Amino acid sequence: MAKQLRVQVWNPAGKHRVVSTKPMPGTRWIGLLTAAGCRVELFPVQVCTENKTILSVEDIRSLIGTQCDGVIGQLTEDWGEELFAALRKAGGHAFSNMAVGYNNVDVDAATRNGISVGNTPGVLTETTAELAAALTLAAARRVVEADDFMRAGKYEGWIPTLFVGNLLKGQTVGVVGAGRIGAAYARMMIEGFKMNLIYYDLYQSTRLENYVTAYGEFLKSRREVPVTWKRATTVEEVLGEADVVSLHPVLDKTTYHLINKERLALMKKEAILVNASRGPVIDEAALVEHLKENPMFRVGLDVFEDEPHMKPGLEKLPNAVVVPHIASASKWTREGMATLAALNVAAKIKGYPVWHDSNNVEPFLDENSTPPLACPSIVNSKALGLRIGGKPESKL
Ligand SMILES: NC(=O)c1ccc[n+]([C@@H]2O[C@H](COP(=O)([O-])OP(=O)(O)OC[C@H]3O[C@@H](n4cnc5c(N)ncnc54)[C@H](O)[C@@H]3O)[C@@H](O)[C@H]2O)c1
Numbered sequence: 247m248a249k250q251l252r253v254q255v256w257n258p259a260g261k262h263r264v265v266s267t268k269p270m271p272g273t274r275w276i277g278l279l280t281a282a283g284c285r286v287e288l289f290p291v292q293v294c295t296e297n298k299t300i301l302s303v304e305d306i307r308s309l310i311g312t313q314c315d316g317v318i319g320q321l322t323e324d325w326g327e328e329l330f331a332a333l334r335k336a337g338g339h340a341f342s343n344m345a346v347g348y349n350n351v352d353v354d355a356a357t358r359n360g361i362s363v364g365n366t367p368g369v370l371t372e373t374t375a376e377l378a379a380a381l382t383l384a385a386a387r388r389v390v391e392a393d394d395f396m397r398a399g400k401y402e403g404w405i406p407t408l409f410v411g412n413l414l415k416g417q418t419v420g421v422v423g424a425g426r427i428g429a430a431y432a433r434m435m436i437e438g439f440k441m442n443l444i445y446y447d448l449y450q451s452t453r454l455e456n457y458v459t460a461y462g463e464f465l466k467s468r469r470e471v472p473v474t475w476k477r478a479t480t481v482e483e484v485l486g487e488a489d490v491v492s493l494h495p496v497l498d499k500t501t502y503h504l505i506n507k508e509r510l511a512l513m514k515k516e517a518i519l520v521n522a523s524r525g526p527v528i529d530e531a532a533l534v535e536h537l538k539e540n541p542m543f544r545v546g547l548d549v550f551e552d553e554p555h556m557k558p559g560l561e562k563l564p565n566a567v568v569v570p571h572i573a574s575a576s577k578w579t580r581e582g583m584a585t586l587a588a589l590n591v592a593a594k595i596k597g598y599p600v601w602h603d604s605n606n607v608e609p610f611l612d613e614n615s616t617p618p619l620a621c622p623s624i625v626n627s628k629a630l631g632l633r634i635g636g637k638p639e640s641k642l
């Protein structure tokens with residue numbers, strides 16, 4: 247039996263019951279749901295006092311209860327047949343992850359149960375790319391090792407050999423998964439550090455290629471060395487040529503353990519590997535061995551295979567910079583993610599269509615105007631036969 251969970255309630259008289267499995271930043275999301283006639287219930291996680299950051303399937307079933315119109319869930323939860331069937335039985339037909347990635351969601355199970363699955367693209371693109379860039383710099387210039395050294399009182403004066411790292415300018419940055427975030431990261435590293443690009447994706451990114459070409463032309467016009475780009479035909483090609491490799495694909499069957507022992511062996515001995523996508527894209531146990539054997543190889547990791555845990559040994563390695571899945575953690579982005587997730591649920595409950603361009607969700611994020619009458623992003627809209635549309639100016 248799941249224990250009774252304490253909940254906070256807004257707009258208790260609301261016609262539609264919507265549950266959020268974790269507190270989300272800001273209050274706009276609550277305002278939008280209550281304006282749409284929803285009673286909002288929230289499980290208030292108190293990390294320190296209750297030590298309950300990840301809800302079990304049983305916990306969530308108990309939150310759904312016998313009557314529930316929609317749920318905002320989190321990437322830490324396992325949304326499969328059991329939960330979607332429970333939500334359908336409770337009369338619900340709307341779900342949204344508060345994340346762009348939805349590898350924790352069995353979308354087919356949701357579709358079978360007639361439930362829409364929302365996600366939150368776009369609003370986290372630049373924020374996530376910036377954290378990947380931060381991890382790249384921290385690893386390249388050994389920032390965390392040097393910080394530990396200072397705090398330990400070990401600095402006795404400048405010496406030429408202290409914490410020597412890698413120069414990025416003129417080196418090659420490799421991007422695996424050049425979608426929204428991968429392309430934003432590539433642009434940052436190219437424009438910021440004048441790196442050359444090699445990328446691997448299932449699809450060609452003409453937009454990114456044109457951008458790098460134009461920037462290269464600009465540099466040439468200023469008599470500077472131009473940057474270049476190359477689309478690799480295999481992931482191995484990227485690993486062999488790049489000085490920095492950053493991973494930004496979705497997690498699915500094709501990317502599970504994409505970086506394994508054999509592929510790590512193809513990388514340069516002093517390369518930098520960054521992962522701000524999903525932990526299982528790297529075989530983390532193989533990575534720990536590789537880091538031990540190659541002390542000049544460095545990694546920056548935001549995500550882990552068995553989150554929240556690290557594979558044994560990783561915590562001891564000075565050539566690894568590790569942060570707790572914070573890549574999207576800027577105030578604007580996290581509040582925006584909450585807004586998009588709330589609107590995915592509220593607009594579905596109200597019977598509004600699905601926004602026509604999930605790559606452009608900006609109209610939903612402007613706090614000074616009312617959002618369009620549409621669900622910002624529903625990944626199974628086609629499978630459910632949902633209407634596509636959206637009017638920018640009307641009230642929800
Ligand atoms: N660490 C974080 O906090 C954080 C934040 C945001 C997103 N993410 C992760 O980043 C992922 C990407 O987000 P996005 O908005 O850029 O998504 P996106 O869909 O725009 O980009 C994903 C790219 O991966 C490519 N891809 C798919 N399979 C591939 C394969 N086998 N090999 C190479 N490329 C492949 C796709 O073609 C696409 O271009 C999300 O799915 C999520 O898991 C993590």
Ligand SMILES: O=C(O)[C@H](O)CO
Pocket residue numbers: 321344345346347348370573574
């Ligand atoms: O997929 C996502 O959105 C992230 O992992 C959290 O921002």
